Amino acid sequence: MSRNIRYITFFVLGALPLFIYPFILLANIMSLAGSWSGQEESILKATVILFIILTSSYPLTYIICLVLYLIKKIKNKAKHGAVLVSKLPLLPLIHLVAAVLVGCLWALLD
Numbered sequence: 017m018s019r020n021i022r023y024i025t026f027f028v029l030g031a032l033p034l035f036i037y038p039f040i041l042l043a044n045i046m047s048l049a050g051s052w053s054g055q056e057e058s059i060l061k062a063t064v065i066l067f068i069i070l071t072s073s074y075p076l077t078y079i080i081c082l083v084l085y086l087i088k089k090i091k092n093k094a095k096h097g098a099v100l101v102s103k104l105p106l107l108p109l110i111h112l113v114a115a116v117l118v119g120c121l122w123a124l125l126d
Contacts, residue, residue: 022105030109
């Protein structure tokens with residue numbers, strides 16, 4: 017029972033950023049609309065593009081992990097499932113940490 021509560025907690029924490037996603041998407045569109053002067057380093061351009069991809073794809077990561085986890089729970093009621101499936105609730109949070117780290121790198125390079 018405690019394992020299910022832990023997984024539900026991870027999925028609820030992962031759903032919180034979805035409330036501000038429309039604003040993030042708008043900021044990403046504005047970042048893409050900016051012009052490059054040509055003097056920026058290629059590492060800065062790659063960091064900005066990686067940040068935009070990570071923040072824009074978060075809902076897909078969350079939904080895919082949630083659906084895969086629910087399918088696994090419906091199909092197999094066994095307590096000892098595959099290791100990857102048992103780690104699915106953590107993947108959206110790992111995705112968020114990666115986006116924050118890339119955002120910090122962007123701030124350092126800018």
